[in-house]
Amino acid sequence: MTRPPALLRRALGGLLLTAVVALSGCAGRAPAATGSSSGGGSSSGSGSSAAAGATSPAARTITVTVTHGKAHGDTGRIPVPLGTPVRLVVTSDTADEVHLHGYDIEEELAPGKPTTLTLVANVPGVFEVELHELNIVIVHLQVG
Amino acid sequence: MTVLAHGVGTRTDLPIPIGLALFGAGAAILLTFSILLLFWRTPRLGGAGSGRPLPAVVQRAANSSALRRTLQAVTLAATVFVVTAGLAGPPDTPHNLEPWVFYVTFWVGLVPASLLLGPVWRVINPLRLVSRALRVLLPKPPGAERLPSLGLWPAAVSLAAFLWLELVCPGRSLPGTVAGFVLGYAVVQLALSVWFGEGWFAVGDGFEVYSSLIARLSPWGRRDDGRLVVRSPLAGMIATPPMPGLAAVVIVLLGSTAFDGLTRTVFWQSGPGASNNPVIGTLGMLAMIGLVTAMYVIGTLLSGRLARQPLAVQPGRYAATVVPIALGYTVAHYFSLFVLDGQTTWILASNPFGTPGVDLFGTYTNVLDLTAVSAGTIALVQVCAIITGHVLGVTLAHERALLSERRARASDQLPLVIVMVLFTFGGLGLLFGF
Numbered sequence: 001m002t003r004p005p006a007l008l009r010r011a012l013g014g015l016l017l018t019a020v021v022a023l024s025g026c027a028g029r030a031p032a033a034t035g036s037s038s039g040g041g042s043s044s045g046s047g048s049s050a051a052a053g054a055t056s057p058a059a060r061t062i063t064v065t066v067t068h069g070k071a072h073g074d075t076g077r078i079p080v081p082l083g084t085p086v087r088l089v090v091t092s093d094t095a096d097e098v099h100l101h102g103y104d105i106e107e108e109l110a111p112g113k114p115t116t117l118t119l120v121a122n123v124p125g126v127f128e129v130e131l132h133e134l135n136i137v138i139v140h141l142q143v144g
Numbered sequence: 145m146t147v148l149a150h151g152v153g154t155r156t157d158l159p160i161p162i163g164l165a166l167f168g169a170g171a172a173i174l175l176t177f178s179i180l181l182l183f184w185r186t187p188r189l190g191g192a193g194s195g196r197p198l199p200a201v202v203q204r205a206a207n208s209s210a211l212r213r214t215l216q217a218v219t220l221a222a223t224v225f226v227v228t229a230g231l232a233g234p235p236d237t238p239h240n241l242e243p244w245v246f247y248v249t250f251w252v253g254l255v256p257a258s259l260l261l262g263p264v265w266r267v268i269n270p271l272r273l274v275s276r277a278l279r280v281l282l283p284k285p286p287g288a289e290r291l292p293s294l295g296l297w298p299a300a301v302s303l304a305a306f307l308w309l310e311l312v313c314p315g316r317s318l319p320g321t322v323a324g325f326v327l328g329y330a331v332v333q334l335a336l337s338v339w340f341g342e343g344w345f346a347v348g349d350g351f352e353v354y355s356s357l358i359a360r361l362s363p364w365g366r367r368d369d370g371r372l373v374v375r376s377p378l379a380g381m382i383a384t385p386p387m388p389g390l391a392a393v394v395i396v397l398l399g400s401t402a403f404d405g406l407t408r409t410v411f412w413q414s415g416p417g418a419s420n421n422p423v424i425g426t427l428g429m430l431a432m433i434g435l436v437t438a439m440y441v442i443g444t445l446l447s448g449r450l451a452r453q454p455l456a457v458q459p460g461r462y463a464a465t466v467v468p469i470a471l472g473y474t475v476a477h478y479f480s481l482f483v484l485d486g487q488t489t490w491i492l493a494s495n496p497f498g499t500p501g502v503d504l505f506g507t508y509t510n511v512l513d514l515t516a517v518s519a520g521t522i523a524l525v526q527v528c529a530i531i532t533g534h535v536l537g538v539t540l541a542h543e544r545a546l547l548s549e550r551r552a553r554a555s556d557q558l559p560l561v562i563v564m565v566l567f568t569f570g571g572l573g574l575l576f577g578f
Contacts, residue, residue, distance in 0.1 A: 125155035
């Protein structure tokens with residue numbers, strides 16, 4: 001049984017560490033390449049991507065269609081293992097802008113035209129994919 | 145950027161691993177009953193009169209009103225600058241300094257600052273300086289005599305208003321919204337301080353009350369003879385004056401952080417929260433605060449009944465013992481925001497108005513590093529924070545029970561302690577994502 005003062009010392013130590021990490025964290029390094037995005041293209045999600053190497057996890061295609069302001073298809077929260085090459089295919093019935101937060105990939109959406117965002121999921125966390133005009137989240141990408 | 149929880153941010157945490165969640169739950173149960181049955185049987189933490197006085201030089205410096213006013217002037221200048229950057233800088237949140245300074249550096253940073261240094265916001269609160277200048281309007285505040293009867297209820301209200309902005313308000317991450325809130329908050333607080341006197345800030349400014357409450361868990365305190373002392377944080381917390389409304393402040397903090405956790409679950413994101421409707425958000429926040437209130441009140445009343453204590457005083461009497469639990473939740477929910485998205489403040493501070501070519505500190509071209517702290521470390525910090533808060537809460541409640549009834553039976557404390565265990569299970573469950 002640990003006595004409270006010792007526990008507190010540890011808690012305070014933890015907070016000090018937090019502060020140090022926060023201050024040193026401001027140095028900020030660029031994450032490894034997060035891939036680029038490409039407009040247009042086929043929306044048929046075969047899952048086979050050129051980016052998938054021999055050792056990396058199998059590529060994952062996430063397909064979302066937005067009609068009348070609502071998202072259909074792979075919505076909700078989609079878990080993918082760290083390092084997975086991801087193709088996010090979004091089709092909207094109205095002109096919009098799709099934004100994957102954290103990875104910070106943005107792409108214009110033309111009405112009815114499938115648009116593909118490609119990335120390698122190498123930053124862990126839960127990230128929103130948002131449509132800016134409709135102001136809705138269409139899917140959460142859970143990496144890790 | 146308007147949909148994400150807690151004001152600003154580019155990511156949320158992964159669910160904690162099930163093993164860690166179960167380990168945390170087991171540790172909470174085991175530690176709780178160890179404290180209840182094996183810890184001291186007579187009060188021993190020391191109260192308002194405990195602590196070793198700090199050297200006279202430190203006392204004088206900390207009590208110097210000239211120093212305080214200088215610091216308040218610095219904070220005032222910084223606030224005006226950041227709000228100006230909010231209104232005149234780039235209109236989009238990722239490139240505007242203000243929301244990041246306000247939600248991350250200030251609001252989240254207030255927690256480690258107060259825990260390490262004491263009630264910092266009380267010392268550097270810029271509104272105190274402005275209020276002093278405004279005193280020429282009403283040299284004798286007409287409401288000063290009524291102020292003590294309000295207790296801490298005004299702080300509970302102003303904290304609830306801020307938390308609603310942070311967690312529910314549409315457009316909460318936009319610089320204009322934040323600037324509007326800061327200016328509106330300042331006007332209302334200043335008007336009330338002119339009416340009630342400068343004593344208003346200690347009971348009505350939510351940020352100051354929040355900082356001062358957390359500072360009770362810092363190693364620094366003011367003894368009942370007015371001297372600054374170094375003492376056990378637990379002694380500082382147990383010596384918190386039982387003001388009316390203290391329980392409300394603690395419950396608003398705990399309930400709203402629980403709501404923040406709820407909004408990150410798949411249940412909320414694919415269910416009630418999917419529509420991003422502010423009415424549903426408001427109801428969700430009220431429901432979580434209501435749930436915490438009901439559990440806390442039932443726990444304290446049942447414990448009081450078993451110990452044959454006057455029931456009316458019970459909820460207020462134990463309010464301070466829940467502060468570490470609320471603090472544990474806060475650390476668990478905001479740690480990653482502070483260390484990851486908190487970097488944005490330092491990047492944008494290098495060019496506050498988004499002027500091409502400006503890079504004051506050479507950090508403007510830095511890129512947010514979302515891998516600075518690993519997911520495993522974040523999960524460990526989260527579970528440790530929740531468990532540490534729980535253990536401190538149960539320890540304080542144990543001491544408080546012994547203070548009110550010297551021969552208190554351990555079993556009398558059971559209802560409140562069970563409620564604390566449920567809070568902790570709830571906290572772990574929200575981190576796990578249910």
